Amino acid sequence: MSFSDSIREIYKKDLENIRRSGIYKDERIICSPQSSEIEVEFPYGSEQKKVINMCANNYLGLSSHPEVIEAARNGLDHRGYGMSSVRFICGTQDIHKQLEDRLTEFLGTEDTILFPSCMDANAGVFEAVLTPEDVMIADRLVHASIVDGMRLCKAQTDNFKHSNMEHLEQKLQFHQKARIRLIITDGAFSMDGDLAKLDKIVELAEKYDAMVFVDESHSSGFIGKTGRGTHEHFGVLGKIDIITTTLGKALGGASGGCVSGRKEIVEMCRQKARPYLFSNTIPPVVVSGANKVLEIISRTTERRDKLEKNTVFWRKGLTEAGFIIKEGETPIVPVMLFNAKLSQDIAAMLYEDGIYAVGFFFPVVPKGQARIRTQLSAAHEMHHLEKALDAFIKAGKKFGILHKTKQEIIEQYGL
Numbered sequence: 518m519s520f521s522d523s524i525r526e527i528y529k530k531d532l533e534n535i536r537r538s539g540i541y542k543d544e545r546i547i548c549s550p551q552s553s554e555i556e557v558e559f560p561y562g563s564e565q566k567k568v569i570n571m572c573a574n575n576y577l578g579l580s581s582h583p584e585v586i587e588a589a590r591n592g593l594d595h596r597g598y599g600m601s602s603v604r605f606i607c608g609t610q611d612i613h614k615q616l617e618d619r620l621t622e623f624l625g626t627e628d629t630i631l632f633p634s635c636m637d638a639n640a641g642v643f644e645a646v647l648t649p650e651d652v653m654i655a656d657r658l659v660h661a662s663i664v665d666g667m668r669l670c671k672a673q674t675d676n677f678k679h680s681n682m683e684h685l686e687q688k689l690q691f692h693q694k695a696r697i698r699l700i701i702t703d704g705a706f707s708m709d710g711d712l713a714k715l716d717k718i719v720e721l722a723e724k725y726d727a728m729v730f731v732d733e734s735h736s737s738g739f740i741g742k743t744g745r746g747t748h749e750h751f752g753v754l755g756k757i758d759i760i761t762t763t764l765g766k767a768l769g770g771a772s773g774g775c776v777s778g779r780k781e782i783v784e785m786c787r788q789k790a791r792p793y794l795f796s797n798t799i800p801p802v803v804v805s806g807a808n809k810v811l812e813i814i815s816r817t818t819e820r821r822d823k824l825e826k827n828t829v830f831w832r833k834g835l836t837e838a839g840f841i842i843k844e845g846e847t848p849i850v851p852v853m854l855f856n857a858k859l860s861q862d863i864a865a866m867l868y869e870d871g872i873y874a875v876g877f878f879f880p881v882v883p884k885g886q887a888r889i890r891t892q893l894s895a896a897h898e899m900h901h902l903e904k905a906l907d908a909f910i911k912a913g914k915k916f917g918i919l920h921k922t923k924q925e926i927i928e929q930y931g932l
């Protein structure tokens with residue numbers, strides 16, 4: 518027997534420890550397309566129930582948009598189901614090139630290369646363009662996939678305190694001898710919903726001769742006047758050397774990612790990035806859908822504008838009701854509860870009332886910073902948000918946390 522009882526015991530113990538520490542992850546089962554209202558079965562096998570979804574990355578409401586589905590169907594009909602190849606052998610169709618061109622145009626860069634996912638883009642890009650003579654200086658809160666990509670790269674690593682420009686400047690000064698300095702940040706940070714100070718970062722990059730890398734996964738399609746991203750918002754369009762982003766969030770929500778930026782960087786990725794060279798090409802059906810998404814959001818800012826309106830309503834509603842939220846302007850709105858169990862209890866009560874939102878606590882967020890992260894979508898109508906707000910207020914009253922300070926909530930519930 519290869520999987521012997523003693524080996525099984527090891528994993529049983531590990532899993533038991535994960536459960537005991539309260540971080541065991543369960544999947545909630547959805548039996549409908551992704552949307553502002555979904556049918557769920559939770560726990561699996563129980564009766565189905567309709568809930569309002571407040572935690573998808575479906576920012577523009579394009580995940581199940583009829584035009585996108587129609588385009589995907591066309592892709593399936595005219596370009597087939599799968600490519601059975603990586604890009605550089607026989608996995609590149611005309612629609613893949615079209616999508617790369619559209620992304621370049623939309624992001625305001627020089628060139629773009631698709632990856633199977635943004636996780637793969639981040640895993641491949643650093644190793645492809647940096648050597649041990651270079652240094653990567655990353656914000657301490659960058660996404661896990663960036664951390665992994667940095668691990669795979671032999672350049673030196675360093676970091677700066679979250680969004681702390683003085684600290685970043687010190688690090689840039691310290692590393693003036695390196696061949697290349699690469700500043701690394703997320704555009705919008707997924708847990709707090711805050712934006713990187715890209716204008717300042719670009720200024721520092723110019724002053725200390727550094728390159729700038731920004732992961733725009735939680736920005737592409739809706740941050741900035743025309744939704745191009747954080748760089749548009751801060752007026753530094755064309756000044757970001759490397760952008761990575763995902764097609765798995767606002768841009769249709771299926772899958773895929775890219776590296777977009779200086780054409781030499783993209784060319785290096787085509788030669789050397791391992792997830793591009795060694796993993797299968799994005800299927801035609803997804804590429805066709807994504808092409809349509811880019812066409813829709815380049816045609817009109819209607820969805821991005823509606824998302825902004827929904828965001829303003831939601832942030833104002835929660836604040837006036839007496840919740841503590843993380844200030845900001847993104848559609849990522851964390852409702853701060855501090856205590857882990859409280860975040861779970863409120864999420865459970867919301868679910869009872871037909872609102873799907875998830876409590877996050879350590880180690881997903883720092884200890885004592887438990888929260889329910891809500892995310893807005895252009896697919897939300899006012900009646901969805903009003904119902905969700907009512908449910909939040911009902912829960913807030915029941916648990917006695919409205920119009921309380923952080924200190925008062927902590928005194929009541931502990932950390």
Ligand SMILES: *Cc1c(COP(=O)(O)O)cnc(C)c1O
Nearest residue numbers: 634635636660732734763765774
């Ligand atoms: C979601 C996310 C990713 C991963 O994107 P996938 O395309 O799903 O692999 C990478 N970076 C950031 C910042 C993200 O939020």
